[in-house]
Amino acid sequence: MQERAEIRSKYWLALFLVAAYTVPFAVGIYTENVFFDLQWLADLTTVILNGIMQGGVYAMFAVGLTLIFGVMRIINVAHGELVMLGAYLTWMFFFYVGIDPLLALFITLPIAFCIGLLIQKLLLNAVVGGPELTPLLITFGLGLTIIHIVEAIFTTDYRTIPYAPDALQLTETIAVSKSKIISFVMAAFISLSVFFFLKVHRIGKAIRATAQNADVAMVCGINIFHIYMITSGLAAALAVAGGALVSIQFGFNPETGVLYTLQAFAIIVLGGRGHYIGALIGGVMLAVIESLISFMIPNGTAMVEIASYGMMVFVLLIRPRGLMGPKEN
Amino acid sequence: MAETEIALDIQNLKKYFGGIKAVDGCTFQVPKGQISGLIGPNGSGKTTTFNLLTGVLDADSGEVLYNGENIVGLKPYEVFNRGISRTFQITRIYREMTVFENMLSASSMKMPVREARERAEQLMEFVTLTKLRGEYGGNLSYGQQKLLEFARALMTDPELILLDEPAAGVNRTLLNNLLDHIHHLQEDQGKTILIVEHDMNVIMNHCEKVFVLDYGVKIAEGLPEDIQKNEDVIEAYFGHR
Numbered sequence: 001m002q003e004r005a006e007i008r009s010k011y012w013l014a015l016f017l018v019a020a021y022t023v024p025f026a027v028g029i030y031t032e033n034v035f036f037d038l039q040w041l042a043d044l045t046t047v048i049l050n051g052i053m054q055g056g057v058y059a060m061f062a063v064g065l066t067l068i069f070g071v072m073r074i075i076n077v078a079h080g081e082l083v084m085l086g087a088y089l090t091w092m093f094f095f096y097v098g099i100d101p102l103l104a105l106f107i108t109l110p111i112a113f114c115i116g117l118l119i120q121k122l123l124l125n126a127v128v129g130g131p132e133l134t135p136l137l138i139t140f141g142l143g144l145t146i147i148h149i150v151e152a153i154f155t156t157d158y159r160t161i162p163y164a165p166d167a168l169q170l171t172e173t174i175a176v177s178k179s180k181i182i183s184f185v186m187a188a189f190i191s192l193s194v195f196f197f198l199k200v201h202r203i204g205k206a207i208r209a210t211a212q213n214a215d216v217a218m219v220c221g222i223n224i225f226h227i228y229m230i231t232s233g234l235a236a237a238l239a240v241a242g243g244a245l246v247s248i249q250f251g252f253n254p255e256t257g258v259l260y261t262l263q264a265f266a267i268i269v270l271g272g273r274g275h276y277i278g279a280l281i282g283g284v285m286l287a288v289i290e291s292l293i294s295f296m297i298p299n300g301t302a303m304v305e306i307a308s309y310g311m312m313v314f315v316l317l318i319r320p321r322g323l324m325g326p327k328e329n
Numbered sequence: 330m331a332e333t334e335i336a337l338d339i340q341n342l343k344k345y346f347g348g349i350k351a352v353d354g355c356t357f358q359v360p361k362g363q364i365s366g367l368i369g370p371n372g373s374g375k376t377t378t379f380n381l382l383t384g385v386l387d388a389d390s391g392e393v394l395y396n397g398e399n400i401v402g403l404k405p406y407e408v409f410n411r412g413i414s415r416t417f418q419i420t421r422i423y424r425e426m427t428v429f430e431n432m433l434s435a436s437s438m439k440m441p442v443r444e445a446r447e448r449a450e451q452l453m454e455f456v457t458l459t460k461l462r463g464e465y466g467g468n469l470s471y472g473q474q475k476l477l478e479f480a481r482a483l484m485t486d487p488e489l490i491l492l493d494e495p496a497a498g499v500n501r502t503l504l505n506n507l508l509d510h511i512h513h514l515q516e517d518q519g520k521t522i523l524i525v526e527h528d529m530n531v532i533m534n535h536c537e538k539v540f541v542l543d544y545g546v547k548i549a550e551g552l553p554e555d556i557q558k559n560e561d562v563i564e565a566y567f568g569h570r
């Protein structure tokens with residue numbers, strides 16, 4: 001019986017995703033925004049490519065969120081604020097010190113790792129494994145605090161970093177902006193490095209062991225509180241890296257982090273909470289749908305957010321484990 | 330008989346769960362380099378005692394001296410890293426990791442990776458699980474899971490090994506195997522072993538000293554043959570439940 005329900009939920013999710021990809025086309029045809037000529041196809045290809053590139057970056061910081069959830073069952077709503085912090089750190093190094101935003105990663109990532117470590121040690125270690133509401137509220141408070149501190153220092157003005165603004169001409173009609181390509185390559189590199197670290201390195205193995213069963217890990221001699229700190233450090237580094245990579249593409253202000261938190265949640269729900277590869281796939285899928293919507297639906301930008309969060313709600317209803325999440329609850 | 334050294338000195342250990350006095354002022358000394366047994370009727374506090382000794386539960390009060398140090402209040406990994414290792418009545422293995430990964434998971438970060446791998450190989454051989462090294466923990470039979478947990482508990486070469494009902498759910502052949510291993514650890518390597526067991530044959534034939542718990546209190550200790558004749562013990566087992 002359970003197996004049947006399991007298979008059925010899988011089909012429903014597939015059906016839902018197909019619908020989600022079809023709707024923009026249907027609306028586009030209905031509103032006469034779809035043309036079946038070469039130029040339009042080239043535009044469509046560009047849009048999809050851009051979506052994939054974008055998705056890679058979203059996926060990377062979403063992975064940080066899924067890592068924390070997978071290992072500690074903590075819902076970290078301050079994750080987007082670390083993304084935002086990453087953007088500001090990059091901005092500061094760019095404008096005050098004159099360091100290239102990508103080279104700055106060599107400085108910002110270790111800083112981020114330490115921030116994550118400290119947040120875990122000072123705020124979260126004491127409440128892991130307790131009632132789920134406590135860490136949620138702590139990260140909620142932490143997020144707001146970060147927003148207000150950044151606001152006090154930098155005001156609410158939007159900032160941008162001018163970086164690789166020209167586009168790469170793939171064919172005569174298809175072009176992708178260089179900053180997007182660079183961001184995607186970096187994001188892919190970083191997410192895969194972390195993935196292999198988790199797979200191969202013994203600390204990575206200890207992280208996976210703790211995620212699987214913290215009680216067993218403890219009786220096998222693993223100091224789970226150290227593991228939690230390393231996990232939070234990694235997650236913070238992924239968020240800050242995400243911030244660096246979005247900062248060279250979009251403007252940001254202290255409140256942009258909230259959007260990234262929500263985005264990351266939509267992604268990890270789709271991919272399966274706690275599942276690493278799931279988050280990567282979910283990130284790309286979500287970003288592609290978003291770019292299709294804004295490409296073909298009039299006033300699409302407003303629709304984009306509705307789509308992401310609508311998607312999150314639907315996935316939770318149809319198949320709470322998402323694409324690849326573990327069975328349980 | 331010469332004065333034997335003490336591996337674990339348990340003093341007045343106490344743990345209540347609300348109104349249930351699971352362990353109620355337990356005092357006994359586990360002799361070093363021997364196989365000892367901890368017995369008692371169901372619910373007499375044996376597993377709770379193990380949980381207190383290994384930091385899985387926090388004691389309400391009492392002391393446990395190990396190498397001159399009070400280990401009450403330490404976290405499970407701290408106890409483990411001091412050389413005390415255990416198995417569980419209901420096995421605790423990683424169901425979604427392979428046998429080999431389960432083994433490696435118990436190696437200390439200080440142990441070089443190659444050494445850990447070699448040791449894992451040896452121990453799998455020792456408990457005849459080598460053929461199943463790539464199998465997921467969740468796919469093993471209950472007896473095999475017990476062997477795996479036992480082998481894993483030996484990864485860091487602990488001085489003291491606590492076994493919670495190693496015989497339960499294990500077939501005769503596997504059990505005899507396990508008992509051979511336990512004797513080997515004690516005789517050839519000088520390890521201290523404390524066994525909680527329901528199977529009286531195991532206790533009577535393999536333990537040098539036996540401690541008996543009832544309602545969280547130690548009611549007797551001594552040689553297996555004396556324990557068998559002890560009035561209080563007979564009363565505890567057959568009298569009032």
Ligand SMILES: Nc1ncnc2c1ncn2[C@@H]1O[C@H](COP(=O)(O)OP(=O)(O)O)[C@@H](O)[C@H]1O
Pocket residue numbers: 346349350351369370371372373374375376377378
């Ligand atoms: N986590 C717990 N919460 C509440 N009561 C417990 C818990 N663990 C054990 N007990 C109770 O403590 C008593 C001793 O249990 P236990 O140590 O498991 O006994 P044994 O292993 O000797 O059979 C029993 O009455 C049991 O119900």
Ligand SMILES: [Mg+2]
Pocket residue numbers: 375376377418
């Ligand atoms: Mg028990």
